[in-house]
Amino acid sequence: MRIKMRIRRFNPEADSKPWWGEYWVDVEESDRVLDALHQVKWYQDGALTLRRSCAHGICGSDAMVINGRNALACKVLMQDVGDVCQVEPLRNMPLIKDLVVDMEPFFAKYRAVLPYLINDNLPASGERYQSQEARARYDDTTKCILCAACTTSCPSFWANEDYIGPAAIVQAHRFIFDDRDDAADLRLRVLNDVDGVWRCRTVFNCVQACPREIDVTRAIGEVKLALLNGLEE
Amino acid sequence: MAVTSSSRPVQGKLRYGAPNHEHKIWLFMRLSGLVMFVTVVFHLLYMHMFVRVENITFDNIAERWSGPAGVFWRLFDASLLFIGMAHGMNGVRFSINDYVHNRFLNFLLTAAVYGIGLLLILLGSLAIILGAGGVGRLFESVMG
Amino acid sequence: MAALVASLYKSISYRGAEGQWAWILHRASGLGIVLFLYMHILSIFVAAIGPEPYEWVHKTLYTSPPAKVMEVFLLFGVLYHAANGMRIIIIDFFPALGKYQRTIVRIELALVAIVLVPAAIITLQGLF
């Protein structure tokens, strides 16, 4: 089938502001938006620039706005986009070129929540145990692939890019609720910032945007309650 | 020093965790919301549906605010005034913080909202304490 | 200001979930109610001066035809803000219910409509 791709283009070396490029591509119904973008890049305009790697929704490279909504280009099928497929870069991130945005501010927020297990009491040798219930407690938030789809779909983040954002909170949640970790208080202090969890307005765009189907708002809610109550034991 | 990942300098806020009162404010917004869900909705429906706005006269109010029941109604109205204004002004502050990033402008606007708000709370309190016509009588006595 | 415009544009052009529109409406109604509240307090203060100022305030601000139309908006604003606020509080304190938020938004809108429609009819009676 023949589909029109409307792609938001910007070349920092030539353009003063972004513009819409229109391209016609022949695709199969089961093709992904990524395949259509590749068709444009490979056969029509090699200057079209995007990030992609694994092409099946695990690496998190190709998050973008597809028909007005954040998604991974490799997880949206052409049969689901209609006659016109409109593609834009993620919002509120510094634009580098075409669909490529600067991910540095995003990863800086990720690093701000101390995204690593902190525990100095390791067994001298061998295995440390964890119950199945304790493991299940934070399972959902271990799925995060840091694609930034959630954070850049959040109106609070659009309004104020200092908001630490859902992705960083999800990453913090993964450790706060891991009973092997000893530094929940440190992370909660970070998230208690003026630009921390309290900027979340339970808008749920993040849940809709997450390609890994993480219940992001729930994770944020649990962090809020943890801050109010102190941690559950 | 955080790990940097490229030669690009990272823009924007990097350090989080400065002490603040946001979580108390967050809790207040919910609790006040819960209280007002009862009081404001009651006030609104009572005044608009049961009493009807057309039928609220100066004398009605004077009557409602007088006697032992008047104490209750004055307290009730005072709670609407205080809780409503606190909740509302804070809501406006949220919005200002979201959209106005210039520190000076942000401060100016917030100060204006709170300044006018406090003045209004003062005026509203006077009206409730002095009762219907009470403000007029106060003017008269001050003016001599 | 630029941030406000940009943010509004982003909110409107993004095909967000129900929660996005619920949030926009919550904020808009909240700001509207605060404006009304400022006016309301000021007018009550004026009205508390004596019967004559009261009559004037009552007639122009509360019972004139434009005021009756605005009253319907006020009713909607307060009812919606209250109902949506309850939804937010419920989800805040029971985060696991978040997965039913679409349903909750619908229930909430239905409740608002059930109260608002008769209230609006009563309010606008006599205007037509």
Place this chain on the structure above:
Amino acid sequence: MIHTHKFETIVVGAGGAGLMAALYASQGSDTAVLTKLYPTRSHTGTAQGGIGAALGNLDEDRAEWHTFDTIKGSDYLADQDAVDIMCQEAVNVIYELEHMGLPFDRTPEGKIAQRPFGGHTSNFGEKPVRRACHAADRTGHMILQTLYQQCIARNVRFFDEFHVLDLLLSADGQATGVVAYEIDTGDLHVFHGKALIFSTGGFGRIWEITSNAHSLTGDGPAIALHKGLPLEDMEFFQFHPTGIYKMGILITEGVRGEGGILRNRDGERFMERYAPNLKDLASRDVVSRAIYLEVRDNKGIDGGRYVHLDATHLGRQVVETKLEDSAEFCRTYLGIDPAVEPMPVQPTAHYAMGGIPTNVDGEVQRNASGAVVPGFYAAGEVACVSVHGANRLGTNSLVDLVVFGKRAGKAAAAYCQQNDWAELPAETWQPVQAMLQRMMDKDGQYNAADLRAEMQSLMMDNVGVFRTEEGIQSALNRVRELQECAQDITVMDKGKRFNTDILEAIELQNLLDLAEVTAASALARQESRGAHSREDFKARDDENWLTHTYASEVDGKINLEYAPVNITIHNPEERTY
């Protein structure tokens, strides 16, 4: 503009092996990690099923059994001393990963959970054993995340989106650094180092149906090849039996580990005929060949080139919790619910057993005799230790990453402490700069995408699961023509900022060079062993071919040398499952 940096250890590639190496190298040397992606985008993250280690948490297990299975799985081509080290060290490395915070699934007692996997047995092939430690079916994702987290905790210096284009060797053959292209700016950066660790991953993009990421273009081995270094055992490329039909996206072997069954058009469990003992859990080369033979026998589903992977009898609970991601792939890409319908699968190019030859400390070998390049290390899929021989067992790629990533990192740190800085040759970036300029200026007649597509189908059809002399030879001839064409490509993007167009052209040249080495190595090996299955030489020939292939480029031609396999524990036997 040329920038220069100085770090004692330079790690190229930030997948599991690179991050593990960086963690250890950074403990004894000033370390920088270069990656052409962001670290969390690396392909390690797509590994699903598990990481094998003889913890014995659920069944009795011993490292010696793991060693035996790996050697047998390799069709006796693996170097047995290396396999022994890997399987012995695997156990403690798993514990180490757990200590780093990796969220393994747990047994009811809270131990690390394990499940069966293809080719993993107890007591030297007796029966399947639960050995694969897993975190749902996103074990690789969790390994990658956990290692990156630890790198952040230890302030490892990252250079993200830096594409390494050249390796710098001193006059006496010592590694002194790399030249990298900063994708964002188009600037060249010279990294001067004492020790250099290549962990750039595989090159599965030379095949049409592949589970590999678009970024797996074999930049590391191609650069080594261009520097006159050999590549080992390149004819052995693993085809994973269960890729999603037409797309190649992997459905984890864990599906069969949990009890999933392969069926042909008659609904027959055909693996019973090919591997009466382990059935669906035979090693990957065996299962892939079986699927090909079924299809050839017209027993593919609806006469097509695929069979069914049936998990419907496992129940929704197992599918949704233990095989979560695979189930989601099916729903997203096929509109199929694997708890209700079988999944259409076909073999998909998956893993390069061959690569840059190293010893057990990750030191890169300069030739078949085992002399090393001082200061140059390689680990992960890019390297050939060789622990996988002619066919890798499922889960062993992750074991390889962490065990040899760690060893390479440690060795590099030690090397840095014992050695002084080697002189960086002057104006080292010039060849790269000239190459980039030449490509940019070229108004060529070919399109990189066309050439790549042709190479991929050529390799798939002729150098795939089954091979013949005629087929390989024709593919080799055409690949050589394509290499010529690739010198005459038009790069459409003429800018400096984020020019992925020119990088794709460079990657294509790398892929073509590796395709040539793969085909040339396959052509020479006149036997069938592991993943290398010649229809004109159907039997394994231990007499003549129990050898590692070392292919290098001499005066533009592929030169093949051979080195003996290190057989210290198990003598080659006939391989049945």
